[in-house]
Amino acid sequence: MLTSQEKEVLDLIIIGGGPTGMFAGFYAGMRKMSAVVIDSMPQLGGQLAALYPEKHIFDVAGFPKVTGQELVNQLERQLKAFPIAVRLEEKVLQVIKEEERLFRIVTNKEVYLGRSVIIAGGVGAFEPRRLELPGGREVPHKGVHYYINDIESFRGQDVIVLGGGDSAVDWSLMLEGVAASVSLIHRRDKFRAHEHSVDKLMKSTVNVLVSTDVVKVTGDGRLEALTVLNKPSGETQELKCDSLIVNYCFISSLGPVAEWGLDIENNSIRVDSRMETSIPGIFAAGDITTYPGKLKLIAVGLGEAPTAVNNAKVYTDPTAKLSPGHSSHMKF
Template sequence: MNSANHTNDVIDMIIIGGGPTGMFAGFYAGMRKASALIIDSMPQLGGQLAALYPEKRIYDVAGFPNVTAQELVNRLEQQMNAFSIPVRLEEKVRQVIKEQERQFRVITDRGEYVGRSVIISGGVGAFEPRQLELPEAASFKGKGLHYFIGDLQAFTGQEVVVCGGGDSAVDWSLMLEGVAKKVTLIHRREKFRAHEHSVDKLMKSSVNVLTSMEVRKLDGEGKLNEITIASIRTGEEQALTCDALIINYGFVSSLGPVAEWGLDIQQGSIRVDTRMQTNIPGVFAAGDITTYPGKLKLIAVGFGEAPTAINNAKVYIDPQAKLSPGHSSHMNFG
């Protein structure tokens, strides 16, 4: 999908971020017969889904009882390709400059682009997994200590410990149940942040669930083989055999250069209105990077915000255009 690194053409909508929301935004721009370009710093489309959770199953996307992250990304790419949306991968956006109404200059580390509008769909910005804060943790990274799963089958027959209380930790534990020899889930609190249905499945599974516990020590000669855990309430310790420790404590994220573009930033997110427009007319945002009252950071929400942003960007570009062209079943894909 990568081609030239710069263009003299004026693009209707420059989409910054090639995760699920950005990909769906690209497709929907095609539905509105708007020219679009997707720019992403990653080497592949799909954002965190492709980079960190390719084999993780997702249960809260409409129309899919369950789907792996990579399959969802593949389906989104197939959908987007109906309109041949150009994509620039491994390219970092440095600046977005509004030169006048309906004219934005987007400067990257490899070129410049001119667009009539900009849609920011950069997930949570630059991200990295929250690390296990133990002195010996770094020496075990890749040697039994993991922060995401690339190949589920790599844990076949192992005694696996998963740490965390969100959807990722619960889902990984359930997925590993039929692969690993034994799965233990450790959570520092009594209650889980994961969806209630997933927690119900967890409690009915063979996964050994330990709450109000935390990891205190890692042991092994060249490779992890044992961990020490302790009760948050009493401090009482116990040792667990452990071939693989998977940490799911969330991510540390940074908006990076986005924070310098003159946008209204609130607690690390871009504030948008009901049109998904930022404080800069013509710059829209969608997905986890946005905030507004009642905001939920879910893939399903991003899929709703993307067409809202695109439709309103269409009206910004062409005030005579209809906000909504009608149901997609009435639209022409030709």
Template sequence: MNTEQNELDIVDMLIIGGGPAGMFAAFYAGMRQSSMKIIDSMPQLGGQLAVLYPEKNIYDVAGFPAVTAGELVSRLEQQISMFPVQVHLEEKVLQVVKEDERQFKVVTDKGVHYGRTVIIAGGVGAFEPRQLELPEAREYAGKGLHYFIKDLQAFSGQDVVICGGGDSAVDWSLMLEPIAKSVTLVHRRDKFRAHEHSVEQLMKSSVKVLTSMDVKSLAGEGLLEGITLASGKTGEELVLPCDSLIVNYGFVSSLGPIAEWGIDVQQGSICVDSRMETSIPGIFAAGDITTYPGKLKLIAVGFGEAPTAVNNAKVYIDPQARLSPGHSSHMKFK
């Protein structure tokens, strides 16, 4: 062990990422009576849910027919408060070094942390929304053109157009339906990528759905006032009044420094085995940042992967420890 490190400075599990998977990993680490730190570059816990979608409904969490992202993060914060977790926010991880068996050094832009294991729960890594590729798009950014929603009521009484065919676009359309003056969903393709149940709800709603259409131009004096759409099949154009255009084309993500840590990475995701262990023994991962055959990028899946990573990290630290203590209902809190 590094003689410069005092035993008290080392935690059992360094959790990189404070999104849902990272927060649940911290809670479960507490359940396994392990010490832990969460390190995250964001100013608050919750990851994308807290920063980009606090009012968006989440549908893939067991026990909640629907729960807003903000409420889910709040409940996760209550959950981890049961244990003495150290939280380091606005701290970007630059490097992870395996110094010895059961000793890792994590270097950030603010300092150095030591842990016996590392759990990477960094969501999709560094991310930014896919931009609308029009010359005038930058001119209307924040002046009617939006890439995510923080306050639903800000669109009250407006003519809103939403672009996209995934779950976010469909969910926002349904949530804005009772708030906005009108909602139009524009999709570049014929079929939606969103869950079938959500699409069925969309088709039964008052939301106007336009498929095989794309945004050709934006117009307005200072603020966005209208958009022109063009058919991808016929080229026919359609002009719509538009106070707010919400573009949900997904995100461009990058692993950033993670790609340089020597971990096996494929197509921008970290490869893990059935124990959620990476190619470096002692470094585990959970959540959207991971990949393996049959992987689904759902919050519910991340919630399942987190305890798997924690349990196997526990065994890595102490090979005599049980892989699993049994059902959580059988566990005792001190």
């Protein structure tokens, strides 16, 4: 017998409450679709809220810069313009296609029925790549950070940042006016960060060391210094360090998503130009997707969300228009 939860068939089930999922929920409201956003985290915002609440984001149109939490707050405010249900701390275990335009979504708490599905699960389950010294021993010292939730906690400290991507470069620049000193150590000779950010870095007071590895950590339980090796010269030097911020990217896993019968490539879901997966009626958007020329940027995910929603609308209602026109023509 169906439960009361199962009896309601929603137009759209959105799996993932990060920026892409939140904007998909808002846009579903624009298309007058009944929808629910489901996320395993205790709050909306995905990685932005969990890992980068105080980090500046530069790739969202209309914001010269905005912190991760500020962007999440604005997206949540936007989402509340429509009666879109939000279910937090629920992990989606199964997505089952019962028939055309009817999907059963099983979580660790409930069972939902929907006419279409959008998977906006970011990079899936994730954890930071840990700093290991030669021999594979992880550094256990206090003062080693993989996330930053309060930039003020580094005020007056000697801080070292490890990494060569946008996060490492951006954190280094943001800490420049807070910490007593900032050093950025990159294992390679070229950065993966945006060129403009790298130019700012090179003009800053940040001590930049490239082609350099950490070979020793000094401190009795509490971090005191790092010994680093410049690989081209073979020379070592010791750097004073109160706090070490490791930005060696994240190890991600699709988790249960990998078992849903979708076409997966390199830990991502393959989609077509409509953001539809290999299963008709299941769409995907954001960092979890892949297609030729795919860029993993917040701005890209925010653009993919309306494409996925509009095509989900047509899937659930073949008489509907793919696009209702410019949003500036709509009234709230």
